[in-house]
Amino acid sequence: ETGVTQSPTHLIKTRGQQVTLRCSSQSGHNTVSWYQQALGQGPQFIFQYYREEENGRGNFPPRFSGLQFPNYSSELNVNALELDDSALYLCASSLDGTAYNEQFFGPGTRLTVL
Amino acid sequence: AQSVTQPDIHITVSEGASLELRCNYSYGATPYLFWYVQSPGQGLQLLLKYFSGDTLVQGIKGFEAEFKRSQSSFNLRKPSVHWSDAAEYFCAVGGGPGGGNKLTFGTGTQLKVEL
Numbered sequence: 001e002t003g004v005t006q007s008p009t010h011l012i013k014t015r016g017q018q019v020t021l022r023c024s025s026q027s028g029h030n031t032v033s034w035y036q037q038a039l040g041q042g043p044q045f046i047f048q049y050y051r052e053e054e055n056g057r058g059n060f061p062p063r064f065s066g067l068q069f070p071n072y073s074s075e076l077n078v079n080a081l082e083l084d085d086s087a088l089y090l091c092a093s094s095l096d097g098t099a100y101n102e103q104f105f106g107p108g109t110r111l112t113v114l
Numbered sequence: 115a116q117s118v119t120q121p122d123i124h125i126t127v128s129e130g131a132s133l134e135l136r137c138n139y140s141y142g143a144t145p146y147l148f149w150y151v152q153s154p155g156q157g158l159q160l161l162l163k164y165f166s167g168d169t170l171v172q173g174i175k176g177f178e179a180e181f182k183r184s185q186s187s188f189n190l191r192k193p194s195v196h197w198s199d200a201a202e203y204f205c206a207v208g209g210g211p212g213g214g215n216k217l218t219f220g221t222g223t224q225l226k227v228e229l
Contacts, residue, residue, distance in 0.1 A: 043204070044219070103217065104160075
């Protein structure tokens with residue numbers, strides 16, 4: 001069974017650019033959540049996708065957007081990058097979006113904005 | 115809004131000593147509570163979770179946690195720490211507005227183990 005994978009591992013962008021991060025969910029999982037983890041902080045919920053539809057969003061501006069594909073893999077897009085967007089971006093998949101289903105996390109993508 | 119507080123940013127213990135990591139939560143209903151561990155360069159691994167029932171829950175790697183509703187706490191314990199337990203530990207509360215199994219994390223506790 002393949003776990004959650006994310007690409008790329010590391011990324012360096014400049015302020016104002018756009019970035020796309022990718023996540024492949026664990027086999028059999030139809031729900032993907034994205035989290036932002038700034039240095040020295042706990043992960044913060046960005047949004048969740050369930051069967052290709054957004055199923056909840058945290059306190060992030062609209063320039064953070066996402067997609068989920070029919071195979072349940074997902075993308076996180078960030079437009080107009082700001083310095084404060086530098087963080088580890090974590091993707092997690094689960095069987096579905098109900099509260100008692102464990103989320104399985106990928107290793108993350110480290111984004112640096114210069 | 116739900117929130118999680120981990121009062122200890124750093125903790126250092128000797129190998130073989132007991133460990134307790136503190137976690138306090140704020141949540142309007144019966145919470146779903148989790149402890150995760152994060153090693154450098156790794157994603158988050160679930161140690162244990164509490165949904166209902168027995169307030170003392172057992173997890174992986176010899177960890178346990180006790181849910182105390184009266185204190186709004188969910189402290190993580192281990193009787194004897196191993197050097198490989200050095201990592202960052204996050205307490206989280208699940209559910210709530212904004213997403214079915216959205217997690218709200220604390221700021222984490224960095225555990226150092228002295229040999």
